[in-house]
Amino acid sequence: MTDETIKEANPGWHLDAGKVAKDLVVTALLATAIFGSTIAYKTVSAEGGLALETRYDIAFYIIAAVVVGRLILWLAVWSRPSGHRSPVMPANMKASIAFLTTKIGKGFATTMLLIALVFPFLPFTDRYLLDLGILVLTYVMLGWGLNIVVGLAGLLDLGYVAFYAIGAYSYALLAQYFGLSFWICLPLAGILAAFWGIILGFPVLRLRGDYLAIVTLAFGEIIRVVLLNWYWFTGGPDGLSGIPRPSFFGIDFNRSESGFAHIFGLEYSSSHRIVFLYFLILALALLTNFVTNRLRRLPIGRAWEALREDEIACRSLGLNTTTVKLTAFATGGMFAGFAGSFFATRQGFISPESFTFIESALILAIVVLGGMGSQIGVVIAAIVMIGGFEIFREAEQYRMLIFGLAMVFIMIWRPRGLISTRIPSIFLKEKKAVSSDMVSQGEGH
Amino acid sequence: MIAKIDDAVLTVEHLNMRFGGLLAVDNLSFDVGRKDITALIGPNGAGKTTVFNCITGFYKPTEGRITTHHEDGKKFLLERMDDFKIPKIAKVARTFQNIRLFSGMTVLENLMVGQHNPLMVASNYTFGGIFGLKTYKTAEKKAMDLAKYWMDQTRLTARADDAAGDLPYGDQRKLEIARAMCTNPKLLCLDEPAAGLNPRESEDLNKLLMFIRKERETGILLIEHDMNVVMGISDHIVVLDYGKKIADGTPEEIRSDPKVIAAYLGVDDEEIETVEQEIEEGVSS
Ligand SMILES: Nc1ncnc2c1ncn2[C@@H]1O[C@H](COP(=O)(O)OP(=O)(O)O)[C@@H](O)[C@H]1O
Ligand SMILES: [Mg+2]
Numbered sequence: 001m002t003d004e005t006i007k008e009a010n011p012g013w014h015l016d017a018g019k020v021a022k023d024l025v026v027t028a029l030l031a032t033a034i035f036g037s038t039i040a041y042k043t044v045s046a047e048g049g050l051a052l053e054t055r056y057d058i059a060f061y062i063i064a065a066v067v068v069g070r071l072i073l074w075l076a077v078w079s080r081p082s083g084h085r086s087p088v089m090p091a092n093m094k095a096s097i098a099f100l101t102t103k104i105g106k107g108f109a110t111t112m113l114l115i116a117l118v119f120p121f122l123p124f125t126d127r128y129l130l131d132l133g134i135l136v137l138t139y140v141m142l143g144w145g146l147n148i149v150v151g152l153a154g155l156l157d158l159g160y161v162a163f164y165a166i167g168a169y170s171y172a173l174l175a176q177y178f179g180l181s182f183w184i185c186l187p188l189a190g191i192l193a194a195f196w197g198i199i200l201g202f203p204v205l206r207l208r209g210d211y212l213a214i215v216t217l218a219f220g221e222i223i224r225v226v227l228l229n230w231y232w233f234t235g236g237p238d239g240l241s242g243i244p245r246p247s248f249f250g251i252d253f254n255r256s257e258s259g260f261a262h263i264f265g266l267e268y269s270s271s272h273r274i275v276f277l278y279f280l281i282l283a284l285a286l287l288t289n290f291v292t293n294r295l296r297r298l299p300i301g302r303a304w305e306a307l308r309e310d311e312i313a314c315r316s317l318g319l320n321t322t323t324v325k326l327t328a329f330a331t332g333g334m335f336a337g338f339a340g341s342f343f344a345t346r347q348g349f350i351s352p353e354s355f356t357f358i359e360s361a362l363i364l365a366i367v368v369l370g371g372m373g374s375q376i377g378v379v380i381a382a383i384v385m386i387g388g389f390e391i392f393r394e395a396e397q398y399r400m401l402i403f404g405l406a407m408v409f410i411m412i413w414r415p416r417g418l419i420s421t422r423i424p425s426i427f428l429k430e431k432k433a434v435s436s437d438m439v440s441q442g443e444g445h
Numbered sequence: 446m447i448a449k450i451d452d453a454v455l456t457v458e459h460l461n462m463r464f465g466g467l468l469a470v471d472n473l474s475f476d477v478g479r480k481d482i483t484a485l486i487g488p489n490g491a492g493k494t495t496v497f498n499c500i501t502g503f504y505k506p507t508e509g510r511i512t513t514h515h516e517d518g519k520k521f522l523l524e525r526m527d528d529f530k531i532p533k534i535a536k537v538a539r540t541f542q543n544i545r546l547f548s549g550m551t552v553l554e555n556l557m558v559g560q561h562n563p564l565m566v567a568s569n570y571t572f573g574g575i576f577g578l579k580t581y582k583t584a585e586k587k588a589m590d591l592a593k594y595w596m597d598q599t600r601l602t603a604r605a606d607d608a609a610g611d612l613p614y615g616d617q618r619k620l621e622i623a624r625a626m627c628t629n630p631k632l633l634c635l636d637e638p639a640a641g642l643n644p645r646e647s648e649d650l651n652k653l654l655m656f657i658r659k660e661r662e663t664g665i666l667l668i669e670h671d672m673n674v675v676m677g678i679s680d681h682i683v684v685l686d687y688g689k690k691i692a693d694g695t696p697e698e699i700r701s702d703p704k705v706i707a708a709y710l711g712v713d714d715e716e717i718e719t720v721e722q723e724i725e726e727g728v729s730s
Contacts, residue, residue, distance in 0.1 A: 291575070298574040298581075299557075299564040302550075306558045309547035316501065316545070317559050317628055318533030327571075424551045428593070428605035432551075438610035439549030 020074050024067055031066040035059050077412075109376050116282055120275045130274050134281055134346065136386045138339055141285035143366040143378035145335030148292055150364065151373035152301065153328035154308025154442015156213045159200070159220025160363055163193040163333040165355035167340020169227060172240040172350055182246040182345050186338060193337025196223075197329035205322055220360055227352040239351025246345045248276060277346050284342060288335045289375055295331070297425045304328050305373075305425070308442035369410060371417030372441060380418055450476040450681070453514060454632050454664040455500070455537070460509035462495050462688075469495045471688040473509075477632065477681075479516070482658055482665045484675045487685035488708065493668045494542055496685070497634050500666075501539045502528030513537055515631055533562050538630035540621045542637050542668075548610025552601055552620055555609050556592035559627030564588055595623040599653065615646035619653065626657065633657065635667040639674050647671065651678050676700065684708070 040059035043050045119125060119133055142164065149157045170189035174180045180188075204215050227234045234240065245253065253260045253273040260276075261268040295301040303324045306314050314321050344350050366385055370377030388406070392399045414420065420436035455477040462470040469492045477483045485493050498504040500511055500523060511523040513535045521535035532538050547555050557564070567584030568574030574581040596602040599619040604612060609620055618638055625633055635654075639647045651674060657663050669675045675682060675696070682699045684692040686708040692699055699705055 294575050295571070298568050298571055299561050300568075300571045300574075302554060302558050303561055305550060305554075306547050306561075309549055310545050312503075313541070313545040313547065314558070315503075315529045316532060316539050316541070317561060317624065318529050318531075319558070319561050320527075320529050422549055424554055424606065426553060426557060426589075427551070428553050428589075428602075430606055432606050434549055434551065434608040438608040 020071070023074070024070060027070045028063060028067050031063040035062050035066075109379075112376075112379060113286075120278050127271060127274065130271070130278055132387070132390055134274075134278050136382050137278070137281040137285050138343065139363065139366060139382040139386050140379050141281065141288050141339045142336060142363045143370065143382055144285065144288045144292060144375060145332050145339065146363050146367050147373065147375070147378055148295075148304070148335070149328050149332035150367050150442075152292075152296070152308065153304040153325065154440065155204075155325065155328060156209075156216070156442070157329075157332070158213050158217035158357075158360055158364065159223075160216075160332070160336060161355050161357070161359040162200075162220040162223035163197060163336035164340040164343065164359070165223055165227060165352070166193045166196050166333075167337030168344040168350045168354070169234060169240070169340075170337065171341035171344045172243045173234070175244050176240065176242075181250075182244065182341070183249065186341050189341035190334040190337040193340065194330040194334035197331075197333025198326050200333075201326040201329040205325060217357070217360075220355075220357060224352050224355050227355070235351075237351060237353075239349060239353075241349040243344050243348050243350065245273065245348060246277070246280065277342075281339075281342055281346075284338055288338075291335075292375065300324075300327060302425055309440045365407065369407070369417055371414075371419040371421075371436075373422055373439070374417065374419035377417055377419035450478045450481075452479045453477060454479040455666065456510075456512045456514070457496070457500070458510045458512075460496065460499060460511065461507045462492070462499055462504060463507040469688050470499065470506075473685070473688070473690050475683045475690065475693055477664055477666050479514075479631075479664050480658055480662050481680040482654060482667065482678055483681045483683065484679040485666060485668050485683050485685065486670070486675055491685040492688040493685055494636055495688075497539060497636055497666075497668065499524070500531075500634060501537060502526055502531045513632060532628050532630065536629065536631040537634065538625035538628045538632070539634040540618075540625055540636055540638060542640070544614075544617050544621055546609040546617055546621060546624075549608060551606050552596065552609055552612070553589075553592055553605045555620060555624050556595060556627050557588060559624040560588045560591065562628075591627060595626055598656065599623045600649075615642050615649075618642065618646075618650070622653065622657075626661070626663070630663055632664045632666060635665065637668050637670065639669060639671050647674060650674075654678060 036059060039062060040054060040056055042053045042055055044053050045051075116133075116137075120130055125133075142160070145163075146157065146160045149155050149160070167189040170192045171182065171185040174185045174188060175182075200216065200219050204212050207215055228236055230236065247253070248260050251258070251260050251263055253276065255268050256262070259268070260266075260272055266272070292301075296305075303314070303319050304327075306317075306319065307321060307324050307328075311321055314324070343354070347354075362385065366378055366381045369385065370379070370381035385403075388403070389399065392402055395402070410418075416436040420439075421433035422436070422439045423433055424431060453476040457476070458474050460470050460473040461468065471492075473492075473496065475483075485496065487493055495504065499506045499509075502523060506524050509524065513521045513523060515521075515536070521531075523531055523535055523537065526535060547558060550558070564581075564584060565571075568581045569578070593602065593605075596605055599616075599622065601612075601616060601620060601623065604616065609617065612620060618641075622633070622635065622638065638654075639650055642650060654665055654667070655678060658665055667679070679696060682692070682694065682696055683690060684699060684702075684705045691708055692702045692705045694702075
């Protein structure tokens, strides 16, 4: 075999040693510039002021680690054929892998659902784990709701937490001023959040990409700041407390004769309410999933996905993209509204502090990490992220660092999220998953 | 010079489109006959795509009137309509010079999106469809049948469940036409449908266009560079150069028009004869 044929068999699998060496030198210089100043010297308080302590050894190790890391990247990642992040695969193999993941996905989803159903009754499930389960399910629901806007319609929304806040405050205020019960407030909160979704939708109709992201971000902040400053109505930074707890369809969870435990002949336990809350959020989350899956198979859902793929083509086929966008914002907002009123009834106390930008970012991270548009991906991502946060609770200071690193690695390893194939909404003969490199990500990515 | 057309599906009158200092379309008037294939030709940059964008509402013309006439006597002034209402109400569909498919969706899904509006009504604007009402199920089945019909006509049935972005180029062009036809248009506007096709695919396309004209009774307005296609299948040709109409007539009239040949092919007068010959051969082949 001549050199030529080897090259052809392995296109792009060769490294330019000179280029790599140059890059490593630049890396070393940059690392020295950064860490030389920040790590090599440390100020310590000494008698009569500050003294400078040198730590050349630590700085050296860090710089060496950076250079070695870069070299590994060169050898392992960047030497791959150009233009492909993953090794090239024949199309039919790709399709069969996609098919396999859908098959596994189905069994996996059923298993997850079964686990979720029996989770409160497992022997090792204590109050702490149950609370964690409720938290994870809340984020699963929020992720599924945001998935409609970001994953299906392809509209990047950085202010999703605003609808969560609107749902929470709707319930709290309706209960406080009108004494309405949770079961009446739940749909009202959803409707109000959907209405605000439309209000947000109008100004962003003509915006694309970064502009869309910025305006939705601003919307999230505006809602929070209004809640913070409208003191006489929302209680401002003091928040709202004494929000009524949910009842079991009218039966309260208390020790009295008319309480849940007495009526069902059980011994009173404070965990009844927690278990009920768990199943409530599970039901709400499943409702979100069910409705989303239904909508995907209706013309409205197909219009959302078409909008993500190509807005101009949509208009050329007679789709009113204004209504398509507004319905996406409204539907996504509605589910956040439901989740918000659940949050309020669970906590019994809400304040604007619970609805900061970091919440929006977390929900968006769950959607992106899970794989935009993938329902099961959101579940995995929510478990990993929220569970991961809890595991690293001890390492408070490094939590964000670990979290950030993990995100970076996952985005290198799977740039389209954990589950990145798309399942068609309708089929003629067989349902074949669409590989992610075909699927567009819509505006603002 | 304006060709006399008795039964027009589209009339364009005194159309002007200005971009800053550039007059991309200059006082253009022409008719498109119902059930005719009308070709709009001209050199690159002549303003053909701009005319399409004016007809389909993507640009608002600076001046002029664009009217569609349905068989039942209804008339629509396109320059006053929102772009999405033009396919929906005035029944004018289009394709794009750079293919615009929903690449992450399957062939079948693309064709279903083309039938969004009737399906939306059948699903009671989602409220009926979400509860699985029977009316919607029947409507969806009907929509599937129409999609199947067009997949059969474009020979895409075998690829119904594949992502549109996975199709070869020629099939993507055909799918875009099939998707436009799923809106049941009275007039179909095709922007360079044969661009990038090999001779066999091009031949297929011609057959498809003839079929649409004859069986579906849809008028076709097409932008085309390939003289073979233009001369072979059109009933009527409009020639643009620098936004102005320089000729309008039957293929025979256009073929012998020296102004057209000079403008379209950008050749000097003495070369015209050789070019004319080439075209002659193209027609007879
Ligand atoms: N949106 C626009 N803004 C400014 N100029 C445009 C625009 N669209 C088209 N033009 C100009 O109009 C002229 C005609 O373009 P076009 O209609 O695309 O030509 P054709 O399709 O005949 O090749 C070109 O000079 C082009 O630069
Ligand atoms: Mg053009």
